Amino acid sequence: MFVTLKASDRAPLEAIMSTRHHPIAIIGGGLGGLTAARVLHVNGIESAVFDLEPGPEARTQGGMLDIHEENGQKAIHAAGLHDEFRKIIHEGGQAMRLVGPDGTVHVATEDEGDGGRPEVDRGELRGLLLDSLPDGTVHWRRKATGARALDDGRHEVTFADGSAITTDLLVGADGAWSRIRPLLSAAEPAYTGISFVETDLHEADTRHPGSAALVGGGFFICLGDRRGLLAHRETDGSLHVYTALRADEDWIDTIDFTDHGAAKAAVLAHFDGWDEALRGLVDHAETITPRRIHALPVGHRWKRTPGVTLLGDAAHLMSPFAGEGANLAMYDGAELALALAAHPGDTEAALTRYEEGLFPRGEASAIESARSMDTMFAADGLERMIGFFDSDRAGA
Numbered sequence: 001m002f003v004t005l006k007a008s009d010r011a012p013l014e015a016i017m018s019t020r021h022h023p024i025a026i027i028g029g030g031l032g033g034l035t036a037a038r039v040l041h042v043n044g045i046e047s048a049v050f051d052l053e054p055g056p057e058a059r060t061q062g063g064m065l066d067i068h069e070e071n072g073q074k075a076i077h078a079a080g081l082h083d084e085f086r087k088i089i090h091e092g093g094q095a096m097r098l099v100g101p102d103g104t105v106h107v108a109t110e111d112e113g114d115g116g117r118p119e120v121d122r123g124e125l126r127g128l129l130l131d132s133l134p135d136g137t138v139h140w141r142r143k144a145t146g147a148r149a150l151d152d153g154r155h156e157v158t159f160a161d162g163s164a165i166t167t168d169l170l171v172g173a174d175g176a177w178s179r180i181r182p183l184l185s186a187a188e189p190a191y192t193g194i195s196f197v198e199t200d201l202h203e204a205d206t207r208h209p210g211s212a213a214l215v216g217g218g219f220f221i222c223l224g225d226r227r228g229l230l231a232h233r234e235t236d237g238s239l240h241v242y243t244a245l246r247a248d249e250d251w252i253d254t255i256d257f258t259d260h261g262a263a264k265a266a267v268l269a270h271f272d273g274w275d276e277a278l279r280g281l282v283d284h285a286e287t288i289t290p291r292r293i294h295a296l297p298v299g300h301r302w303k304r305t306p307g308v309t310l311l312g313d314a315a316h317l318m319s320p321f322a323g324e325g326a327n328l329a330m331y332d333g334a335e336l337a338l339a340l341a342a343h344p345g346d347t348e349a350a351l352t353r354y355e356e357g358l359f360p361r362g363e364a365s366a367i368e369s370a371r372s373m374d375t376m377f378a379a380d381g382l383e384r385m386i387g388f389f390d391s392d393r394a395g396a
Helices: 013-017 032-042 070-078 082-085 121-133 209-215 260-271 274-282 325-342 347-376 381-394
Strands: 019-027 048-050 065-067 096-099 105-109 119-121 146-150 155-159 164-172 190-201 217-222 227-233 239-246 287-295 308-310
Touching: 013 070, 019 155, 032 048, 032 070, 032 121, 032 325, 065 121, 070 082, 070 325, 082 121, 096 381, 105 381, 119 274, 164 347, 190 274, 190 381, 209 227, 209 239, 209 274, 217 381, 227 274, 239 260, 239 274, 260 274, 260 287, 287 347, 308 347, 325 347
Parallel strands: 019 048, 019 164, 096 217, 164 308
Antiparallel strands: 065 119, 096 105, 146 155, 155 164, 190 239, 190 287, 217 227, 227 239
């Protein structure tokens, strides 16, 4: 039997012609999955990562992340990468401004360089993790289409290219719409009531100096009447802006985002009366992309099931308003790997230990994220946030 494939569709021959076995298979090459693979490698344990992208440079990886001391940085230490991590920190990125719809600055803090929540570019952080893994650890062009349990706690995963693998331990690190989660839970992400429209202003200091001066060097928040503009300066000098609205789930579908002018006008119609410099964060942008914000039920958990577990958004997807998503994913990955290293030959004991920590920390962060969302996008969200920062400074 002979099969002819177009070059663009050709997968590794052995992947097409046979089902390979991997003792540990991690589905998803995001920050959580890569951290798990790296910490396993540091502890002398081999794993294989399967990712749907064509390669490491297939797409941009999002904006800036603040990496927290209590979780994300602990994962970096467990991965043995803290010195390299410090080299990619965006100096000044911890600065913050809170602004009202009229442009008045109500709170402004500088980056004190304490390292508590340093900002890094997501793509650079992912690159750091990828470069730390042995060649061949990550298998590209592997979009998971399904998974099923086999005998003795093993699992099979099938991919869109027609290949399949079996594994003794299956780790679902494949995000919000995980193909692995149905093995453990019937829960699905639900719309939170918040929609984002993301915009980018490139070469901000020269092409958009007014917007650059408005946002400053770090994180920027503008809130008012159940909506807001959230922005940060990226390491390449661009501004990345999240326009956030309480909106019906189908609101995005009413806008043609291929027509940038019309899309900007539709978004800015919700910001009538706001300061023109603020409106310029949308009006002057070179890109515009919509995104609905989803979350899994707070407290999502499952019964211990042999040979499979989840981490990151696959386990505890939440809104981004506590800044915990990437941090938790990395921490989950590190904790899973450390549990496996601490229980050689007893995977079930390792998974039990891991999930005993996973469930409560995911629930606590999901509660915090939901509360923060409700605070920020309340009718008096600006006033509430001013009060939050005032109390935080008073208690410092």
